[in-house]
Amino acid sequence: MADHYSSFSRHSTGWLLQRLTAVFLIGVLAFHFMLLHFVNHAYEITFMGTQARMQEPGYLLTMVAFLVTAAFHGINGVYNALVNQGLEGTQRVVVKYGLAIAGVLLVAQGIRVAMAMTGTTIL
Template sequence: MAEHYSSFQRGTWRWLFQRLTAVFLVGALGFHFVLLHFVNHAAEISFMGTQARMDQIGYFSLMVVFLVTAAFHGINGVYNALINQGLKGTQRRVVAGVLTLAGVLLVGQGTYVALHMNGFL
């Protein structure tokens, strides 16, 4: 039988955060899906409605935390998948740097848009 291999070492902070963000994302995606597909149907979604939702501190906060956790979860997952494929040494450090930069830019742009939608900027 094949031996199970994973670059995630149990008990590390990346292992723990990958699981915690997964649990949070399932709940946040459920909330997002119900709100934007059942409570408000797709034809009823408008720019002004989005601004109105973003004016509510609870919704705004949830969307920003959703953005940060989704970015971490996705980037950490891609990084570990590449490590599982044998990425090592200098390539591993370069990929880590590029993914970190991509994550920072993604979260920065998403937060900027959220602040504009909220009317703060």
């Protein structure tokens, strides 16, 4: 039988964050589907409705938390999958920081869009 290998050290911070973000994402995704696919059907979703939802502080904070959590979870997962495939040395460092920069840019742009939806602009 093949040995099990994972780049995650069990019970490390990265291991714990990957699992906690998964739980959070499942909950927020359920909220998203319930609100935007069952309470309001797809044909009822409008730009103005989105702006109205984003102007609610609780909804805005939930969506920003969703963005940050999903970005971390996805980028951390991709990075660890690459490490599990044998990425090491300089390539590992380049990929690590490249993904980190991409994640920061993704979150920054997502927050800019969210703020624009509220009628507030930043940078």
